[in-house]
Amino acid sequence: TMDEVTFKSDTVLSDVHLYTPNQRRLMVRLNGVGQPVFLSPFKLLWSQDSWTDSGTKGDRHRDAHTWEAPPAGSGSPGSPPGSGHSHAGSPLQAGAGAQLDEDGDLDVARRPRATSVPDQEEPPRDKVHPMILTQEEDDVMGDETPESCPNSVIQIEHTMATPLEDVGKQVWRGALLLADYILFRRDLFQGRTVLELGAGTGLASIVAATVARTVYCTDVGVDLLAMCQRNVTLNSHLAAAGGGVVKVRELDWLKDELCTDPEAPFSWSEGDIADLYDHTTVLFAAEVFYDDDLTDALFATLSRLAHRLKNACTAILSVEKRLNFTLRHLDVTCEAYDHFRSSLHALEKLAPGKLRFVVEPVEASFPQLLVYERIRQLELWKIVAEPAA
DSSP, X not given: OOSSOOOOTTEEEOHHHHHOTTSOBEEEEEOTTSOEEEEEEEEBSBOGGGOOGGGGSOGGGGGGSOBOOOOTTOOBTTBOTTOOOOOTTOOOOOOTTOOBOTTSOBOOOOOOOTTTOTTOSSOOTTSOOOXXXXXXOSOTTTTOOTTTOTTTEEEEEEOSEEEGGGGGGSOOHHHHHHHHHHHHTHHHHTTOEEEESSOTTOHHHHHHTTTOSEEEEEESOHHHHHHHHHHHHHTHHHHHHHTOEEEEEEOOTTOSSOOOOTTSTTOOOHHHXXXXXXXXXXXXXXXXXXXXXXXXXXXXXXXHHHHHOSSOEEEEEEEEOOOEEEXXXXXXXXXXXXXXXXXXXXXXXXXXXXXXXXXXXXXXXXXXXXXXXXXXXXXXXXXXXXXXX
């Protein structure tokens, strides 16, 4: 059973697991290395039918698209149960029915700990009790099954906890922030050929396919890519509705060339490569900056691809500034983030050649269309590769 889960010292927990540890989830299988794989719904707070071309002309029109805030207390992956939802930078208001104390302050009911209520029905927040559901259960997603709302739910297979080298199999807030930005900047992706680097579970690529013509969803590792392909297949109806297609392919940042071996899974055809280089205009990546060597490899890959693409391109990078206590410094630091920022600066300061790179932050003030906790440590950066003067 999995009533009590014990994690090793090198275990990394996904945002889904950290913020909704007691939410019911369907364990669908064990992957190739014996890790439990879960199926989680991610609700899109928009109706695909409500989007019109009127929002693709300029930024000032994009807020006009129909979207709705989730009900207060709605439980969803990446958002603490009962936390509600707000735009970034907007304080939560005490709405109708809010409980106030005698001084007029908002009175927040807190869940009692297990020691104070020993016979409570639900497990406490400070313990992890994954619930393994069977395929026959009808209420995996409550009242909102994929059949009843096919265009408002993304289903993602993912793991809950892995060693550091397998974190791509988990779902991270940075991917949800990136997905929000893709939906907000439809004009940047509309009808385009785009490439995701380090796609992991493929969530951002799936969202991009609702807008883009072709999405090359890339990562490394047969087991991870197979999971990614399963997620693309699970959500193929979302891409089909917009005429998009997702192609899952291997792209190793440590290699200069793409894998073209027809015997290798997820390899590239000559047609794929020609399409990639001739038509790609947007590259994007989320939460792949946790290791300095991999960060260096990603920036080298970005530069190499930008120089090989026929058209000028834009790269969108999503990162979370994570603070960690290190014995080396005996202090709280954010070394991985600092290295990421140094890499951005180095890219912008490259000696002029065929291209120059313009780097700028993206303000995270756009509407939140997926339910998660948009914390201030989440950042988006835009890199524009354009011909040197």
